[in-house]
Amino acid sequence: MAAADDLKFQEFDDAANLLAANPDATTISIDEPVEIPKKQHSRRQEPGREEDDELLGTDDSDKTELLAGQKKSAPFWTFEYYQTFFDVDTYQVLDRIKGSVFPVPGKNFVRLYIRSNPDLYGPFWICATLVFTIAVSGNLSNFFIHLGKPTYHYVPEFRKVSIAATTIYAYAWLVPLALWGFLMWRNSKVMNIVSYSFLEIVCVYGYSLFVYIPTAILWIIPQRVVRWVLVVFSLCLSGSVLVMTFWPAVRDDNRRIAVATVAAILLLHALLAVGCLAYFFDAPELDFPAPVIPAHNETTVTTKSH
């Protein structure tokens, strides 16, 4: 071949054509040698154009891993488009969870762990687990608190599951939407260095909710002090993840707006924790009449009258 042709990207094309014309020639394929012979074998009927497309296709797939912006190439009505949001392995999910529970001071969660591969698996299933953990823990905690009391009849309180689900999923999706819209609006006014996509914000919020799962389990302990210490502790951990993610995005903005944004993020997060604690978990010391023995006769009379 001419020397000028060797320098152009069409060299790949020519190699494929050469191969189609002369199948016995030895070729060196650098990327994914296992896949190419399989594809060639299956498409033996149309060797010319199909091979070119496939060889170029694998070449493109190597490129798209490096170019993050071109990842979602499938149109949004196909199944493959949504598969790109679940392109994570087990160890990646575990790493992201670890990063949300042990925040490294100064390191940005999005840059460090997500790296232009936001997934929807983590946020969705962490929220689902949190919903059921809060409902089950609340139920168990109420059961243990009221255990000795004669008027208490255990109910599973299944309604609270739907309330928990609505609250947590609304928080995990609507707050990122609002925050994303706000950041986009500020981005148009002030040139920010860091701007996050909507999915990355959803990802950060979803993974930051993970620390509430063990907190909810520990809230079964019916001690007011223990519960509030847990609230503060988990708020510090997950709040720091959020702050370290969003502070670089707003710090170039007007000082007051930046502080107000971060304060609003933390306030909403605290509101979620305190609200869940207040609604799903009864207070450990209720105002029951202190002398139980005289009240016992009355309560047995009332239960018999049913």
Add this chain to the structure above:
Amino acid sequence: FPGLADVSVSQDIPVEGEITVPVGSHSPDEDYSTLDEPVKDTIMRDLKAVGKKFVHVMYPRKSSTLLRDWDLWGPLVLCVSLALMLQGGSADSRDDGGPQFAEVFVIIWFGAVVITLNSKLLGGTISFFQSLCVLGYCVLPLTMAMLVCRLVLLAGAGTISFIIRLLVVLAMFGWSTLASTAFLADSQPPNRKALVVYPIFLFYFVISWMILTFTPQ
């Protein structure tokens, strides 16, 4: 070959046949014949298929029968019976606190759909209805646990009955999860198996929780 010299081929023995296994050539004949068969045969065939799948769930071996010939009759029967057994039975069910019939139905079917979508989005090769079929059939141990719980609750509602119920539900929950994982794990990419198994664990955990916390009025 000494033996073959004595063999004489008579004209009655057919010496020709097909080497390839015909894939669909029997079905037109079968369609015509199943129209004429008695109704009892049709029903018994489907019942036997469902029963065979129940046996497969109770003794989970890696067999492809459950996956290949999927049907949703078994899951429907299990779901309805579980939802019926979870009803408190009292007319004034407003303070029951337990799940309504529709809630159990929605949780089981919507949960199974979400898990199937999750495994397909993660790159699983199983088809949608096959996965629904497996997840639905593996509710069988938990339905049996519900039956045992109701019987135990008829005897009494003290601590001993609670411990018995807890042990039974735990055992059946483990059985369900292991059975469904045995069927579904092979169709997942190897480095994402835990990501697919965890939602199944959560699904059966929620159903077990509903069974364990069932308290009749």
